[in-house]
Amino acid sequence: MASNRQNPASVEAASSGEIAEKQGSLRSLRGQIDALRKQMAAAEGSRREAVDQLQEAERAISATQRQLYETASGTDRLRRRLDELEKQSSELGRVLGSQQEQLARLLHRQYLRGNPDPVRMFLNGDDPNQLARDLHYLETIGRARREILRDVEVTMQRQQALARETRQQAELLAASEARQREEHARLVEQRQQRQLALAKVSEQIAAQRREIGSLQRDEKRLAELVDRLSRLIAAQAGEARREAQRREQARHPAPMERAPASPTEPAAGEAGSAPPVPAGRGDEAAAIPGAGSLARLKGQLRLPTRGAVSNRFGATRQEGSTWKGLFILAGNGSEVRSIAAGRVVFAEWMRGFGNLLIVDHGSGYLSIYANNDSLLKNVGDAARSGEVIATVGNSGGNPESGLYFELRHQGRPLDPMAWVSTRQ
Secondary structure (H helix, E strand, C coil), X not given: CCCCCCCHHHHHHHHHHHHHHHHHHHHHHHHHHHHHHHHHHHHHHHHHXXXXXXXXXXXXXXXXXXXXXXXXXXXXXXXXXXXXXXXXXXXXXXXXXXXXXXXXHHHHHHHHHCCCCHHHHHHCCCCHHHHHHHHHHHHHHHHHXXXXXXXXXXXXXXXXXXXXXXXXXXXXXHHHHHHHHHHHHHXXXXXXXXXXXXXXXXXXXXXXHHHHXXXXXXXXXXXXXXXXXXXXXXXXXXXXXXXXXXXXXXXXXXXXXXXXXXXXXXXXXXXXXXXXXXXXXXXHHHHCCCCCCHHHHXXXXXXXXXXXXXXXXXXXXXXXXXXXXXXEECCCCCEEECCCCEEEEEEEEECCCEEEEEEEXXXXXXXXXXXXXXXXXXXXXXXXXXXXXXXXXXXXXCCCCEEEEEEEECCEEECHHHCECCCC
């Protein structure tokens, strides 16, 4: 009678295909999240720069407003000074008018008296006393005229000086106020522009955060699904192994208890063949070159390419997470070598990682090579220790040319530098 039980091998193959598809989607999601976090880090940097610029502009505006206030105070003082100068000028005008009137009266009086010659008056035999009085009068008038003329000259000079000072102060005031108004208007415009830029960057960051939250929720759901599928595959594989053992026992039943074996016959349990090995374990070393040997190579590995190491394992990233690997700065086209023997299990472009290649070294060890310019191996290819498997680039939107490298065991990231020999 035909069996209704589904073939465990076909179930496992179907589930393996499904989990491989889900794992690929999961890797793509994680790549998107990583790329978004990079964009957010850049946007956060732009936002901090915009905030710094806004802060600088507002400080400058505050300083300019303080200068405008001081200028306004100076303007009031200058206007009071100008009022004072105008009053002084008016007073000087009044004094000058009075002086001019005095001078006019003296000149008129002198004109009426004529301009007598003292020698001629003496020779004419005029009264000596009258002559002395007339001479004293003439001297007094002359001295008064000279003093008035000197005062008039001084007054006019003061008026001219006041007029010059008034014009200069007025020009300086107008120029200062114009400069301050222009600078204030320019800084206000800059602040408005920077506030708009800050609002735009803030909105971009908010949108990216919402998208990252959505992707992280997708990642969590998909990771849970992958975990359930993994447990299902493990359970089905275990059931398949137990079914195979039952069929094997049915074909070769255990012998009945009999008399002790002769000295030349091996006893039960001492046969030359080893006990059965569960499927999938005894074949791992044969399936992956060098499998099981990576753990023994700790401290002896070489970095996959030559260059300066940056962004070391465990360092804090801009968005708050930590680096799971390290970045090696290297020239475009430099050789990328496999750190140990293994088999390529992934060779494809991935968002955030560019041209990505993953090598399985057995026993749960994986080495990851990202941002490559070109991949020289395909999935399923064997990779010898030190063999060139890719070339360095900056794929995946990386601004710098170099190699992003990770080392993982059972999915857990390891510090690559702890596995590398200090003698390169």
